[in-house]
Amino acid sequence: MKSTITIHRQFTIGTVDPRLFGGFIEHMGRAVYEGIFEPGHSQADGGGLRQDVLELVRELGTPITRYPGGNFVSGYNWEDGVGPKEARPSKLDLAWKALEPNTFGTDEFMRWCELADTEPMMAVNLGTRGPDAARTLIEYCNHSGGSYWSDLRRKNGHEKPYAIKVWCLGNEMDGPWQIGHKTAEEYGRVAAETAKVMRLVDPSIELVVCGSSGSHMPTFVAWEETVLDHTYEHVEYLSIHRYYGNPLDETPGYLSCSDEMDRFIKDVVAVCDSVGAKKKTTKKIMLSFDEWNVWFHSQGAEKRSPEWTVGRPILEDIYNMEDALLVGSMLITMLNNADRVKIGCIAQTVNVIAPIMTRKGGGAWRQTIFYPFHQASKFGRGTVLRQVVDCPSYDATFHIDGAEGAARPIKDIPVLASAVVHNEESGEIVVFAVNRDLTCGLPLDIDLQGFQPQQIIEWQTMSDPNLKATNTETEEKVRPSASQGATIAGTRVQATLPAASWNMIRIR
Ligand code: AHR
DSSP states (O other): OOEEEEEETTOEEEEOOGGGGBEEOOSSTTSTBTTTBOTTOTTBOTTSBBHHHHHHHHHHOOSEEEESOSGGGGGOOGGGGSSOGGGOOOEEETTTTEEEOOSSOHHHHHHHHHHHTOEEEEEEOOSSOOHHHHHHHHHHHHOOSSSHHHHHHHHTTOOSOOOOOEEEEOSOTTOTTSTTOOOHHHHHHHHHHHHHHHHHHOTTOEEEEEOOSOTTOTTTTHHHHHHHHHHTTTOSEEEEEEEEOOTTOOHHHHTTHHHHHHHHHHHHHHHHHHHHHHTTOOOOOEEEEEEEEEOOTTTTGGGGSOTTSTTOOOOOOOOBHHHHHHHHHHHHHHHHTTTTEEEEEESOSBSSSOSEEEOTTSOEEEOTTHHHHHHHHHHOOSEEEOOEEEOOEEEEEEOTTOTTSOOEEEEEEESEEEEEEEETTTTEEEEEEEEOOSSSOEEEEEEEETOOOOOEEEEEEEOOSOTTOBOOSSOOOOOOEEOOOOEEETTEEEEEEOTTEEEEEEEO
C-alpha cells in the first residue's frame, strides 16, 4: 500500500478562480430568517444581521455568494423585498411551502455581502416571470440613476449602483419540480432574450445559463445542447448542480462520488465544446458549479416542519466525518478542473445543507464540512498542477441514485484523491489529499519536479475513528489538527496519510 504523485512545475491544468469557493444563500428554511438575519438576537446589528454568523462566513472564505435561490427564485417578485419594511407584503413561497415576509431583500443582501466580504451572484426569476422583471432588477441594481428603478434604489438609501457582475438566468429550469419549468427549447429562447435585455442595461455583466440539475437527469446532454444552441453567444457560464448522499451506509462507494462529479464535469465540458465546434467559434463556455454538496441526512424531516411559516426548518443536514471526506474530495475534483470550472457554490452557506449552523437566539457553529472548505478556499489559490498518480484501488457497490435506485458496482476506485496547487505569489505548493482507505494509513511520495522543496510549512489532518462523528453548538469534535512526520528528500515529500483522512500539506 503505497502511493505516488508526480508533478512538474511546467505542467499545469489552469489558474484557480477564487470564485470556485463560492457560497449560496437562498430564501429557504432558516438560511435567511434565523440564519444570517435575526433581528433582536444579541449578536445582530441594527439591521438584524448576525455578526457571529458573518464572522464564520468570513472565516469560511466564500468570495462570491449566489442569491436569492434556488427554487425560491422561480416564484419571487424582487420588488416585494425593497422599500419600507412595513409596506412589504408577506407571500406564500410555493417552492418550500413557507411564508415569505420579505423583510430581507436585495438591499439587505447587498449590505450582508459587503460585511461578509463576498461578491453577489444574483439570480433572476425565469419561472413565473421573464425578461421584463430581469431588466427592471438590473436597472435597480446597476444603473447609476435618472430612471425609475435606479432612482428607487437611491430613494431606498443606496446612492451608488451595486455593479453586480454575475447573474444567473433562472434556476434548475430542467427540473419538473421547478415553478415555471420549461422545455429546453422554451428555456433556451427566454434565456437568450433575457440575456439580451439585461446586457442592454449593463453590457459589463457576466451571465450564467442553466444546465442540468444533475448528471442523473433524463434530459442531461440534450438539455445542454438545445439551451446552448440558443444562448452560446449570450452567456459566459453554464450552471450545473450535483448532490450526493449515503442513505444506505455504503461508505466506500459513497467516497467515490467525487469521481462521478469529475466525469460529470468532463461530460458537460464535452457538450459545451461540441456546441462551440458546431458554431465554429473559438469562444469557450466555462462552468459554474453553483450547487454542490452532500444532501441526505435531513430527508423527510421537512414533513415535521409546519408549512406556511417563516423560516420553517428544512434540509438541516448534520454532517459527520465521512461527509467531510467527500466534501474535501469534491473540492479536489473542482480544483483539478480549474481550467473550466470557474465558479462553484457550496449549497448552501447557513443552516440549509450548510457548513455553518445557528440556533435561534443562540450560537453559531462549524459543521465538519466547514474545515476542508475553509482550507481549500484559503490555500487553494494559484495554479493547479497536472498530476500523475499511482495508488492502490478498490471496488465497491453503491446506490448512486439514492436508496430507491439500483445498486451499482464501481470498479477501480483510487484510494487517493488529490490536487496540487502552486501559489506563485507565496512560493508555496499545497497538496490536498484524501485517503479513502477506511482502515489503513497510506504512505504517500510526492515528487515535485522543477521545484526545490525547502520546508513543510504545515501538514493539517482531519480524521476521526468514528466516521459518524459530528459537531454541535457546544462541542467541535471534528476539526483538523497539525500532523508531524512529513519529510523532504531532494524533490520529494513523503508522508503517511491516516486512514479515512483529509489532509492539507503546505510546502515552501
Ligand atoms: O439547495 C437546495 C435546492 O436544491 C435548491 O433550491 C435547488 O436549486 C436545488 O434543487
